[in-house]
């Protein structure tokens with residue numbers, strides 16, 4: 265494994281730290297605008313935070329796919345070269361994006377609020393990654409396990425949805441506000457499906473490696489899950505566009521598919537847990553714990569999503585902190601937990617001394633409890649706002665927000681807990697990447 269990849273994994277984990285830091289700053293800027301507006305206003309901090317979060321998830325997902333795929337495909341020199349070019353272009357573009365935010369140069373759309381010209385290097389980088397991935401994929405004659413199909417689907421659909429996400433740059437899409445918003449919300453929803461394919465594929469890979477049972481990725485249930493995920497990716501966006509006029513059947517299909525995908529993911533993780541013998545579990549305890557955390561958060565977010573996807577409820581929750589709870593509950597609870605499990609496995613953290621593992625365990629539990637308080641507080645803030653605007657019909661924003669601000673205050677403390685928990689784990693992992701220097705993340709077969 266080369267040093268560009270090492271820098272890339274370091275960069276991806278640093279994005280997690282940046283996400284956490286800007287999340288807390290954004291919360292304070294929201295609570296105390298008079299103190300922040302002069303130097304770091306909320307409108308500047310939010311894009312910093314949200315873009316860092318999305319890039320952490322996408323970059324972390326690619327790091328896993330690129331690292332584990334070595335086991336599945338033969339090494340091809342040209343593909344390594346292309347992948348390095350992808351990584352360098354990708355990192356430099358993200359740095360430029362943050363540079364633009366620092367100078368208050370905006371211009372894109374929700375979640376991608378940087379000048380759209382920067383989408384070009386991102387797209388070029390992704391095309392390089394696709395070529396680097398699909399050439400050895402095509403050349404490999406070995407049967408491809410399900411997680412490889414999931415990675416391949418995710419990479420391809422990210423490309424499609426990224427282009428779709430940029431269609432607003434064609435004037436025809438902008439002529440109608442409704443058309444533009446529909447395409448925006450739709451493509452953002454599908455893009456989540458694309459990175460979920462990469463991340464869930466990695467979760468499946470980890471389950472196979474930890475249990476030593478390859479049948480997990482070959483069972484009919486797992487294949488059904490793949491097709492469900494694929495249809496989710498194509499249709500789940502229906503629940504992102506409840507507020508624009510659409511045919512009722514699109515909403516119904518989206519609702520059923522997105523809920524069943526969650527159920528199947530829980531069922532696959534439970535199947536893996538029930539078959540796993542204790543010895544293998546203890547050998548991979550930290551990786552295992554992150555996967556189990558993801559299972560818990562899938563369940564909690566399923567409950568929330570079930571509620572908020574009911575169109576009558578969605579009318580009230582849309583635009584409140586309940587939507588934010590859904591977005592952060594899934595990106596932190598599911599995506600980040602699986603990705604940290606993936607980094608744990610990649611860096612061989614399960615092989616560290618008992619003492620180091622105990623330290624990580626403490627910060628792991630700090631993260632879980634803080635996330636719990638964080639998530640519940642967001643939901644409470646959403647319920648209060650929804651109740652005051654729709655049931656009490658209040659229209660004075662300051663009046664509506666008074667109790668909401670109190671909830672956000674509690675959230676900021678839970679956020680500090682999250683920073684301590686996830687932040688410390690990230691710093692331990694970053695140190696591990698630096699320490700590995702020459703052996704650079706060499707795939708550690710003894711942990712299999």
Ligand code: HEM
Pocket residue numbers: 280283284286287288289290291294310313314317587588591592595596600675676678679680682683
């Ligand atoms: C791994 C860590 C995190 C991830 C992946 C993450 C992800 C996200 C995402 C995707 C959004 C957009 C939500 C939406 O538009 O509905 C968001 C918004 C936000 N996040 Fe986070 N977040 C993380 C940690 C934090 C922390 C620790 C805090 C605070 C202490 C925080 C505070 C915020 C705030 C204030 C917003 C803006 C909400 C609004 O516009 O009303 N985040 N985050």
